[in-house]
Amino acid sequence: MLLRKVDKRRWDGIAGDTGWVPSGDIPAAPVADFNTSVDSKISVWYVESDKSNLERIIAGIAAGRQTADKFDYVLFPENVLSQAGVKVEDVPGKSKDKDANAKWHRDLVEISATKLIKLVELVHREGNVVRSSERDVIALIRKFVDAGLIEKRGLTETLTKRIFEN
């Protein structure tokens, strides 16, 4: 599976009112969660089939934020990439978990506009949008800081307070 950080409300179908969307189409809002870099790449994370590395990935990304907040993400099968004709490359990530960055980060590359829309359509249909609550995110970051996988000194002051002083 692959993970992409999203805003869960964008995937609701415009507040539940999807009557205006033509049959076989999807709302455009989820496309905003697959915005590419200037060189047409999209950052995703590889999640083991048993999700054994999922918590570490979430904690590593969330630890790079200014403060604790909920973490919305979509999990989708890898075969979506081949269906959309999208290439994938192993590229180190930029989360606060260095080991996770090296092992599990991927870039989707050479994304054309057509491929992007196809990709989002497929993820919308086959993916699963999930929310980790703020409370869970705090617990996860604390867990992996305590385990030595995330450096406490790398957290912002605000985030450190939220995690360790509440």
Add this chain to the structure above:
Amino acid sequence: MNARAEEFDDSDSFSTNHGKIIFDANSGTAFSKNELLTLQEFGGPRVPWFYESNTPPIRPRDWIDLGNGVFIFSASVPDMHQALVPARVFTLLQDCYVGQFCFAVPPSEASTLPDVFTRPSEPPALKLDWSSCLAGFVDEEIEDGMTAALGERISNLIRLRGSEAIKQLKELIASNDLSPSVVSHLLRWLGRIKNAASFDSRLKLLCENLRSESAVIRDGASLGLAALGSPKAISFLQKAIDQEKVPELRADMEQVLRELQY
């Protein structure tokens, strides 16, 4: 007096009185004389301030006028400034301490402070209100977890203005001048703030916004209630869940409900 204090006494702009104040608060803290800045540029007398090399200078907008000769020194002020604010101020104002980065100066104590605290020759550049809180956060979408500055400003505003600020926020939300995304983040911060005095008014506003026409705002209200962590919200949340028409949002509200129940 330690060696560092003697170094400061050499400064022609630094009185012994101020020196004692600062060093009472910072014994053993190392500062470089080269990093000395003054507030003179803001129109006040030359009271030296000392910074770590990686901290930003105090800017005029960091002064907030509370009226009646009362000012706070707040906003993006880094850690070091807490110690740099004269210890005498801190001692006097323990009951008025309004936040980790925020010192309030009540009128009754204003005359005891260095002039720079009470009589800047130019009016402060910033008023503490929702407009100033939201400066820089007017974009349609704000990324989750990237609102620390917004949270600090809201926290200061709520602590100082209390229910009055909540009332103003209610009017601001009703005006529809803010994007749902911004309102969502405001509501989340209302839940995160630690301030008992405004608890009831924050709870009430969060519960009211569970009935917003915007799913994004309803979500923000629910997230704010999760952060608030009060069982008082359970009945309101249960009712909102019963009425929620967006299945995904209803599931998220149920997750919040479970957190509040257990």
